[in-house]
Amino acid sequence: MAATGPEGCEHYRRGCLLKAPCCSRFYTCRLCHDGSEDHIMDRFQVREVRCAKCGKDQQAQQSCEDCQNVFGEYYCSICHLFDADKKQYHCEKCGICRIGPKEEFFHCSKCNLCFAMALQGNHKCIENVSRQDCPICLEDIHTSRVAAHVLPCGHLLHRTCFEDMLKEGYRCPLCMHSALDMTRHWQQLDTEVAQTPIxxxxxxxxxxxxxNDCTTRSTVQFHILGMKCKNCNSYNTAQDGSSHVSWPSRE
Structure with missing residues (x-):
């Protein structure tokens, strides 16, 4: 059984332990359970908790029926989430709780995910995008406690994975689209190409x-530093595998 106290575990601040419906063992949270057992706990099926202060076993509720110890400033009776107040809200369409405030987020029906209001009408929709694992760490995005980062192409990465990716490159690992506004970099590359004779x-x-950015095909002059798209001025290009190299005719 995971060690606990009134402040909970490394994952959540809470004053109770959950009785896992799968094995009847008590853990501070589903993550503590999943890290110790060879199976996954279904948080939605939790029915009983144990007060971390007085040890009373009881039905899942926000405070102890004996000592009135508050199990969580925030409590969701659907997810059985107990935690400090982080302006959480339960999104029925996502099926889980999200960190709010609720008024700062909207649920995109096509992506099937909550986004910040700044992205309403300003993001590329991909159906059920969060139901795919993060392409960097290959772990779940939809239920992850790590925030998701939305790339310009519409794909999602864990924010921490996105930051790690930028140490090695700038392209989406799924579609190779630029993950940042590269305009200034392309302008610098223009200068370097002009100053580098071949x-x-x-x-x-x-x-x-x-x-890779606009999917346009074009014929350009070869340069070792990069070849610029004629349509969008991006250097995020690759030689077309089906193409041929052409040379001027000679007498």
């Missing part, structure tokens, strides 16, 4: 490229 034998070499 060998004479490659100066008239033309290649077909595919832009």
């Amino acid at each position: 060998p004479l034998e490659y100066q008239h070499m033309m290649v077909e490229i595919l832009c």
